[in-house]
Amino acid sequence: MNPAEEYILRQPEPYKSMVLQLQVVIENVLPEVELLYKYKIPFYYIGGKPFCYLNVTKGYVDVGFWSSAHLTKHQEHMYTKGRKVMKSLRYYTPEAIQEEILIDVLQEAYAVRGKGFWKPLD
Numbered sequence: 001m002n003p004a005e006e007y008i009l010r011q012p013e014p015y016k017s018m019v020l021q022l023q024v025v026i027e028n029v030l031p032e033v034e035l036l037y038k039y040k041i042p043f044y045y046i047g048g049k050p051f052c053y054l055n056v057t058k059g060y061v062d063v064g065f066w067s068s069a070h071l072t073k074h075q076e077h078m079y080t081k082g083r084k085v086m087k088s089l090r091y092y093t094p095e096a097i098q099e100e101i102l103i104d105v106l107q108e109a110y111a112v113r114g115k116g117f118w119k120p121l122d
Helices: 003-009 014-027 099-111
Strands: 034-038 043-044 049-057 061-063 087-091
Touching: 003 014, 003 034, 003 043, 014 043, 014 049, 014 061, 014 099, 049 099, 061 099, 087 099
Parallel strands: none
Antiparallel strands: 034 043, 043 049, 049 061, 061 087
């Protein structure tokens, strides 16, 4: 078992179930993702480049997006407080996971994945 899978399986409920549900959605929408253990959390990579991460912390699960500076869909669901660039979808309960929103954001993040971490100033 790789360290990312170990991280997921050692989480307490309901977070373990939430991360497993998110993992299924991510891997079904983007079958080419590779789950690695980077920055002490499960991190998905595509073509050797960071894509998104899963992090259980302080009573919620974050799905953070590497190319978030370029994301425009579902901004009302994205968490950015205290961050300069990174945006995430944050889930406190299994019922809060809205798969259609997650899928939209995953597809948009995939479409802009080559644009990099920072958004150039106009």
